[in-house]
Amino acid sequence: MLSKAIIKYINALQVKKYRNQHQAFVVEGAKSVLELLHSDFELQHLFITEEFLQEHGNKLNKGTRYELVTEQDLTKAGTFSSNNAGLAVARMRQLPNLNFKPSDFTIALDDIRDPGNLGTILRIADWYGIKSIVCSETCADFYNPKTISATMGSFTRVKAYYLNLAEWLHQLPKSIAVYGASLEGENLHRMTLQPQGVVVMGNEANGIRPEIAREVNRLIKIPGFGGAESLNVATATAIIIDNFMRHASS
């Protein structure tokens, strides 16, 4: 059974301020916990059910310390409406310096507020082999439990750099392509795109802010054929990145 103190600690980690104070975050569900255990994140606590142990015990690293708990315990402590698997607390990691080279390809998120969207975009980046993305400081938090959950384990492989996005884009060499979606943009389906440069994705409601739009030097658009005015930002990111990668696939 989980102590009141530990439940209080885990609950507190739902809030960014306390995550930063403790430099720790929560990972829930079988898939995400297993990915965490096989990553370089430092584990603080691991709470698993008997069921999880029976099914995945052989995947635990030797010497991994865990505590057996019930599904009720996990639901009380975490954010999932049901969780019959596990919950872990891990230490945040220090990122190495961001060193963006002209041959690199990344996604820059301008003010993406929904942690589910951020997590889905990290999962898309991981699928396409993009190891780091950049985020404006107003984006949802990488360590928000909803972000972590939506990544389905990709939080272990993709790094997110939070920075002043306008300044960062501005200091890039002018030869680097900075793509942004716009209704006036060129039809993605008609372009031969190389996965190099930066793809900027804007806020869910308001798109790319003017100070960021100024740094965009290539306008692109996803052609539409129906009545919808727009696509969800994670959906649009997936389509755009897929169009960049089609010439790289074997």
Place this chain on the structure above:
Amino acid sequence: MLSKAIIKYINALQVKKYRNQHQAFVVEGAKSVLELLHSDFELQHLFITEEFLQEHGNKLNKGTRYELVTEQDLTKAGTFSSNNAGLAVARMRQLPNLNFKPSDFTIALDDIRDPGNLGTILRIADWYGIKSIVCSETCADFYNPKTISATMGSFTRVKAYYLNLAEWLHQLPKSIAVYGASLEGENLHRMTLQPQGVVVMGNEANGIRPEIAREVNRLIKIPGFGGAESLNVATATAIIIDNFMRHASS
């Protein structure tokens, strides 16, 4: 101010059983309410704030009856955590018979349980001009408030037919292409796809069920380049449909 009776009615419409009983559903938020008002759905109730009236009053059809309410009223009655715009109750509509022709193109959802995913897929269908999709009877409900909300208005343009998916696929002429995603499938980026036939998308956790997989006659895959094992089903749908439409765009 909303009466207790109407709040109770709107709350009840969060549950499928009561939606079916009353043949009515709830639409929340400025964008969705405005799209509803300009659709052929029959309006039962319209509750809007003074703010919405001032901003969008000129878009209301002449003679539209509404009741002015507060943001607090809307939050109490609906499912949004905040809503300073409007909430409507509309009647479900009877769908015409599904008449799938060999030149048509549609998406078939096998057991998509999350209403947010269903809504996002309806929005994607709308973007690409797909007017009807088919759903197994176990899919999330089209009229679930979370589905409606995720469509961002596309529920007014895209129809969803709920049916026995295995039977429906089985009775299609054998000449119709039925596509399904599989790790053994052909690389989408290497194919020249025509938007004709049926694209089957499977359950979030378990993929396409065996009885449905038997009806698939073209295996395709989205090439991956990184560590993620899979993509969210709405994300994957978007990428696949975009690959089908690239030869159709102007």
